Amino acid sequence: MGNLIINKVGTESIALIQELTMQVWPQTYTATLSQEQIDYMLNMMYSTEALQQQMSSGSQFIVAYYDEQPVGFASYGPTEKENEFKLHKLYVITTIQKTGAGKGLLQFVMKNVREFGCTHLILQVNRQNENAIGFYNRMGFSKEYEADFEIGNGLYMKDYVMGIDL
Numbered sequence: 001m002g003n004l005i006i007n008k009v010g011t012e013s014i015a016l017i018q019e020l021t022m023q024v025w026p027q028t029y030t031a032t033l034s035q036e037q038i039d040y041m042l043n044m045m046y047s048t049e050a051l052q053q054q055m056s057s058g059s060q061f062i063v064a065y066y067d068e069q070p071v072g073f074a075s076y077g078p079t080e081k082e083n084e085f086k087l088h089k090l091y092v093i094t095t096i097q098k099t100g101a102g103k104g105l106l107q108f109v110m111k112n113v114r115e116f117g118c119t120h121l122i123l124q125v126n127r128q129n130e131n132a133i134g135f136y137n138r139m140g141f142s143k144e145y146e147a148d149f150e151i152g153n154g155l156y157m158k159d160y161v162m163g164i165d166l
Contacts, residue, residue, distance in 0.1 A: 004104045005065045009073075013063060014051045020063075020073050021046045024091040032128040037155050044151065045089075059088060062108055064101045071096040074105040076113065079122065085113040087123040097131075106139055114166050121166055124149070124159040133160065140164050 009016070021042065029038055044050060055061065059077040063070055072092035079086050087109055092101045113121060125132045127146060141162040149157040 003066075004101055005068075006062050006104060006108045007065070009061050009063050011052055011055055013061065014048055016063060016070055017051060017061065017073055018046055018048075020070060020091060020093065023093045024072075027094050028091070028129065029126070032126060040153050040155055041151065041157075054088075060112070062105060064092070064105050066096060066099070066101065072101050072105055074109055076109050076121075078116070078118075081120075083117055083119040085109075085116070085118045085121050087121060090123075102135060103139065110164075110166060119166055120163055122161055122163040124157065124161055127158050127160055133162075136162050 025038060025042060033041075045054075054075065057077075059075045061073060061075045064072040064074075072090070074090040075088045076085055077088065078084070087106070090102060090105055090109075092105070110121060122144070123136065123141070125136060127133075141164045144161045144163045146158075146160050149159060151157055
């Protein structure tokens with residue numbers, strides 16, 4: 001594989017983010033979430049309107065490219081706590097996982113949020129997503145707590161909240 005390039009993106013890349021999501025989500029969540037929950041969450045978080053709202057309310061989006069091909073994305077933004085940011089999303093297409101793309105995306109986020117004075121970065125990860133939990137542990141994150149987050153329609157995200165001091 002060639003060089004990894006990461007670019008900040010905006011609303012012009014919504015269709016690309018949606019396309020990458022549809023490549024990653026089914027393989028990532030089919031074994032742990034019902035189809036009803038997957039469909040609900042995709043609409044809630046990845047519809048054009050939802051992504052536009054996230055971008056207009058301060059979430060930054062980045063896309064990773066290998067050999068000029070988009071292979072993953074991440075988003076992040078400040079929380080209500082001083083000097084704390086949250087990694088909202090980090091996804092890499094399955095065939096590219098374990099090549100450094102996820103690490104590159106996360107390192108880009110960590111460097112960028114430090115420039116904003118961030119001293120603590122948090123994220124939520126599905127408690128059954130062992131691959132992601134292992135990745136975040138290897139990157140220095142640790143479990144802070146677990147919680148069930150109601151997302152509407154009688155559905156919950158059963159997550160760990162993980163964090164790292166920067």
